[in-house]
Amino acid sequence: MKFLSARCTAPLVLAGTLYYYVKEQGQTDNTPSIGIIGAGISGSSCSHYIRNNLNERGIKANIVVYEKNDRVGGRNFSNRSLNDGDKFDRSIEWGGSHVIEENKYAMDLVDEFQLRLNPGIENKSWLHFFTSLATNAIEVFLPSQNSTDDTLVVWDNKNNTAAFSESTSILVNLWNTVVSSNYGHYIFPSRKTKSVVNDAVQQFVKVYEMQKEGKTFDSPQELLKALDMDALLREDYYNYMVNRHGVHANYFRTFVEPIVRVNYMQDSSQISAFSGLIGSAGLVSKFHAIREGTQSFSEHMIKASDCTLQKGAAVQQIKKLANGKYEVSFRQENDYKTESFDFLILSAPLEQNKISFKNVEWSDLAWHATAADRKYVKGHTTIVTCKDLKSEVFGYQRSSRLYNSQLPQYVHTVLTTENSSGSKDAHPFNVLGYNGTTKKFSEEGHLVFKLFSHSELLQSDLTNYFESIKDISHVYWNNPGNYPLLAPNPKELPTILDKQKRLFYSNAMESVVSTMETSLIQSKNISIMVSQSIVNDQFKKQ
Known part of the structure; x- marks a missing residue:
């Protein structure tokens, strides 16, 4: 995304x-x-x-x-071999998979070629309701149909514990985000984050009017100078948000850092503020997947x-x-x-x-x-077809949170907070995301998950997370890689x-x-x- x-x-x-x-x-x-x-x-x-x-x-x-x-x-390419019987009628993407509504040129192509969009993701999450943070970039990995069993975990790799886990109960989410997690750490930083990101997005989209007028630029830096955004290339994203704009470090690490890692497979301290702000634009917009x-x-x-x-x-x-x-x-x-x-x-x-x-x-x-x-970041994409995800690996069977009985049985999406691991048991991927179902292997169907990681995930690794694995597909992005290192x-x-x-x-x-x-x-x-x-x-x- x-x-x-x-x-x-x-x-x-x-x-x-x-x-x-x-x-x-x-x-x-x-x-x-x-x-x-x-x-x-x-x-x-x-x-x-x-x-x-x-x-x-x-x-x-x-x-x-x-x-x-x-x-x-x-x-950009799709694993179309899994499409048979896919009830969500969408391709399984190996790489980039989503656009937002501010993406004028991409949305123009959707209209021109009459492509189909999966339903947009906007303003439906509990976190948006309570904190005015549009968590579209997180929700984008959840299934598109309404289900009480679809949920999200943000995993703290450093401390080997769930930094946040979503529930189907509004009361539980209210407790997790506002009461037990400290109201000020979530409400106010989310508004500040959204404001800063939105300002950057609105500044950047002026490029469309410039190009409509026939203006050109000899380098990306020249474009950013014309947009008065070139200073954003000179400091890292973490410093820009936490130290310059005062976003609480715990909030940034829990909710913004995972989005950056999904987009670029790099931490916020490794990329420029410009890259980070553009990569976080889903916080203030509406996401679509191209079917x-x-x-x-x-x-x-x-x-x-x-x-x-x-x-x-x-x-x-x-x-x-x-x-x-x-x-x-x-x-x-x-x-x-x-x-x-x-x-x-x-x-x-x-x-x-x-x-x-x-x-x-x-x-x-x-x-x-x-x-x-x-x-370049030389990462791995792994697509797993299986019976289900082992949600107990992420603590769902052992949770001591309030209203424990309301916690969902299944976890469908796991984001991680950083590359470094403070525990040998920390999970070896950047993101694990639900990608629909397929009937390619049986009439009853199987679930499809996609993982991004810095190292190859072997079957012995994957059996720790998935039940009854039916198929594993893998791509190693090594020529030249997933993304360039986007350092300041x-x-x-x-x-x-x-x-x-x-x-x-x-x-x-x-x-x-x-x-x-x-x-x-x-x-x-x-x-x-x-x-x-x-x-x-x-x-x-x-």
Whole structure:
């Protein structure tokens, strides 16, 4: 779940021969050509937005998208093999899975492609009622149907105990949050947190109006300066909220820290205040899951942009030619091929693709990007199909809280407060979340859970938490990783890599924040630049 729905991030090209493609389309050799490397959310949206911009001006162009894998979507993809009989009619996401209503570009895509949203999550939790804190980012992991057995635990890894546990009884929740937990530690910090996050979100969404007016930015830092938010990159999120704004440390650690860990797999003291505020935007908005899965964004945009998609095409070299074009050399099905383009967009992390460059006249900050030395979180996603979760592991059978008989029998969601462990028994995951049911393995159906962790979870680990495991699926995000380390004072990576403004790097945005929506914002930025250049070139030829 991320604003703008942790990483993930982000996160939105090659033909057989462009000559053949051009002649088949009945176009001239003067038709502008755009190459895009990567068909994730960034690359697919660049293709889509550029095509839309040029269509509005009646300009034809050849767009070719290279994707080294056999599917599009990048780090957004779904485990659709579990969809048979899924009564919630939704995909099981390996990566980013949610959008909020302030995500203008993502919500526009939902409307454009008539995608289906799961019911929004807003203002229904007990915590919101008592503390005015919209805990949507926590609730998002709960089942969408009304059930008295759906509940949440926030687990304190340091002290190996439940820092908070939700009940179906309003009286129990009132006791847990207001009486036994100290009223002032929850009521007032929640309002302060919500206010600070909301102010940041409202400041950031001004970018949409800027882009509507055709404004562009040469780097993410330049965008934040224009929004008067660049200072947020210079301190960590924990210090910004607890020390600068006076949010109570216990409250922040219990309710905000877990959200950051779900989004970025990093603690609040490890990330910038800007990343933290954007990642916490679900506190002040309404969440939706895409029933078809977030991978469907890229699938639809690639199709709508009428581009040439080349799957299994691994780009190896980019060379600046004497005529100003960029030649792309790639390997596909054991063949080595080349093609040249007027504009070239790198829409995948350079840390992931070991591409060599020749004859490029680099822009001033390009070496920050081409060094390809960003550090990434290399995490694991595990999907477990089972009979149920062992709720007693989280203390539900041993609770001594008031109105114990009203506590639910089942736990469906567990968030954790920090990476460090003060006990050998501390749970080895960042989040454990309920993801619906499947009838793939039996008519009676099985529950599906998803876990994010820093280390691989073996079956011997998982049997501690799940009953009658039927299936385990696993992905290790190691190339380059789930998300970049979003530490304060990141290097300034340029959007424009060359002096001629024909070579672009959409993944520069991930150095400051890693979400689907910010990837779309960066793609919109590049599409404006490319479209304006093409229009200017067309004008000069007249």
